[in-house]
Amino acid sequence: MEEILITGVGQIPAGEHWDSSLREMGAKAVRLALQNAGNPEPQALFVGNMLSMNISNQAHLATLIADRADLVGIEAATVEAGGASGGAAIRQAVLAVKSGLVDCAIALGVEKFTDKAGGELESALATNMDGDFEAMQGLTTTSQAAMLMQRYLMQYKAERSAFAGFALNAHKNGAGNPNAMFQKAIKADTYLKAEMVSEPLNMFDIAPFVDGAAAIVLTRSSLYKGSAQPVKVSASALSTDTLSLHDRVDVLEFRSVARCAQKAFDQAGLRPGQINLFEYDDQFGIFAALALEATGFCERGQAWKMALEDEIGVGGRLPCATFGGNKARGFAGGATGIYQAVEAVLQLRGDAKANQVPGATHAMIQGIGGPGSTCVSHILSKMES
Amino acid sequence: MEIARHWRLKQQRYGLVGEVCPHCDHKIFPPRDVCPNCGDEAKEPFNFSGQGEVFSFTTIYEAPAGFEANAPYTVALVKLDEGPMVTAQLTDLGEQPVEIGMPVEMVTRKMRNDGDERGVILYGYKFRPVLAGLR
Numbered sequence: 081m082e083e084i085l086i087t088g089v090g091q092i093p094a095g096e097h098w099d100s101s102l103r104e105m106g107a108k109a110v111r112l113a114l115q116n117a118g119n120p121e122p123q124a125l126f127v128g129n130m131l132s133m134n135i136s137n138q139a140h141l142a143t144l145i146a147d148r149a150d151l152v153g154i155e156a157a158t159v160e161a162g163g164a165s166g167g168a169a170i171r172q173a174v175l176a177v178k179s180g181l182v183d184c185a186i187a188l189g190v191e192k193f194t195d196k197a198g199g200e201l202e203s204a205l206a207t208n209m210d211g212d213f214e215a216m217q218g219l220t221t222t223s224q225a226a227m228l229m230q231r232y233l234m235q236y237k238a239e240r241s242a243f244a245g246f247a248l249n250a251h252k253n254g255a256g257n258p259n260a261m262f263q264k265a266i267k268a269d270t271y272l273k274a275e276m277v278s279e280p281l282n283m284f285d286i287a288p289f290v291d292g293a294a295a296i297v298l299t300r301s302s303l304y305k306g307s308a309q310p311v312k313v314s315a316s317a318l319s320t321d322t323l324s325l326h327d328r329v330d331v332l333e334f335r336s337v338a339r340c341a342q343k344a345f346d347q348a349g350l351r352p353g354q355i356n357l358f359e360y361d362d363q364f365g366i367f368a369a370l371a372l373e374a375t376g377f378c379e380r381g382q383a384w385k386m387a388l389e390d391e392i393g394v395g396g397r398l399p400c401a402t403f404g405g406n407k408a409r410g411f412a413g414g415a416t417g418i419y420q421a422v423e424a425v426l427q428l429r430g431d432a433k434a435n436q437v438p439g440a441t442h443a444m445i446q447g448i449g450g451p452g453s454t455c456v457s458h459i460l461s462k463m464e465s
Numbered sequence: 466m467e468i469a470r471h472w473r474l475k476q477q478r479y480g481l482v483g484e485v486c487p488h489c490d491h492k493i494f495p496p497r498d499v500c501p502n503c504g505d506e507a508k509e510p511f512n513f514s515g516q517g518e519v520f521s522f523t524t525i526y527e528a529p530a531g532f533e534a535n536a537p538y539t540v541a542l543v544k545l546d547e548g549p550m551v552t553a554q555l556t557d558l559g560e561q562p563v564e565i566g567m568p569v570e571m572v573t574r575k576m577r578n579d580g581d582e583r584g585v586i587l588y589g590y591k592f593r594p595v596l597a598g599l600r
């Protein structure tokens with residue numbers, strides 16, 4: 081059966097790259113992924129990016145990066161879906177390769193956040209909201225998450241400390257990831273004493289904004305000649321909800337996630353219980369909780385218990401954020417979804433070292449744009465040899 | 466900057482004018498011309514009372530550019546009495562702690578200065594607490 085394969089992965093460390101530009105970071109990740117794939121000749125480059133037009137005054141990004149990566153002539157286009165941009169670029173690459181119109185495609189995610197900070201960065205991020213009815217009120221992306229968490233704690237009668245498990249797990253796993261921004265475990269006490277950012281969100285409920293780039297190479301199984309064991313794409317889905325929280329009937333139900341996950345499980349012919357690891361989008365701890373619930377890994381109002389009881393640890397029932405997630409690896413906007421893919425491929429290849437999930441066969445990766453406004457999910461699976 | 470955009474939205478901003486569905490009486494804000502309840506066309510203007518309650522809230526300390534002078538400020542999802550929810554700043558809070566379920570009412574206030582270019586001051590809706598017994 082013809083499968084869509086991921087034959088190469090590449091990533092640069094997530095962090096503060098003041099010395100390198102968007103194009104340098106992007107081109108480097110592309111080169112690493114092509115090398116890892118055995119230097120095939122790609123025909124298309126899809127670039128996931130969230131805010132280069134705003135933060136770097138740079139549009140037309142895919143052509144710029146193709147140029148810098150010595151791929152002039154190739155088909156190239158940028159894909160933007162807020163924080164889900166990276167996963168959306170993978171989706172475009174899958175569609176292109178699966179259609180037969182493209183034999184080999186690269187999905188790259190790249191983001192440069194650190195050229196702006198403070199109010200300028202908040203303004204840039206706020207362009208992801210409804211400009212007329214949210215950003216106009218001075219809303220920030222952090223405050224959207226804070227309002228969700230406030231409501232969650234009230235509705236499910238959970239303590240403020242309920243969300244500690246997500247941060248603890250992320251930092252523990254970040255310690256085994258040389259590409260993570262934070263590579264040190266934290267104590268429960270550190271979480272509880274952390275500085276409040278936007279009540280009830282504290283600084284450990286929020287992922288740090290970092291620069292980063294990661295890339296993967298995709299092709300069809302009938303064209304693959306390499307000897308290394310590739311990973312196949314078992315499912316690829318993207319769904320939306322209303323852009324704004326205020327337009328939802330039930331704000332604590334991430335319906336884009338529920339729809340998207342259902343499509344992915346149907347495509348792969350899998351149930352949630354058959355997923356061995358889940359790279360969720362933990363830009364905020366509350367997003368991770370609502371994603372676990374909407375994807376069907378636990379009942380509504382229960383996700384924080386999964387985290388506190390360490391069911392999401394590398395040895396747990398459903399390992400999550402196995403390389404630190406956004407919280408410890410760092411949130412790199414449009415690059416995030418591709419970092420997730422790279423990390424899942426390392427797990428499925430058995431190359432995850434200290435963070436290896438035993439017997440990893442099926443990995444789900446999921447990106448979220450806005451407060452659940454867009455969701456993109458992929459299921460990646462080990463090829464039966 | 467963006468003067469035409471602000472002019473276009475002045476009704477919604479100053480008066481909380483939305484729409485009502487002529488088919489199922491569903492009240493709509495912000496206006497979208499299609500009823501989210503029944504899916505039919507809904508362009509009939511509707512003046513909201515401006516009364517509602519806090520559904521959720523938080524405080525912003527690190528504000529976007531243009532809003533720094535107001536920080537810290539409290540934002541909320543306000544559930545209007547007629548049904549829809551709006552995102553808005555809370556104002557006139559004094560020492561009063563904000564709670565989910567707190568009754569609030571709409572007022573028109575200065576939102577931000579776009580003063581760097583043409584001295585445009587933007588006004589829009591905010592919500593303030595309703596004193597107990599006044600509703």
Ligand SMILES: [Zn+2]
Nearest residue numbers: 486489500503
């Ligand atoms: Zn209707």
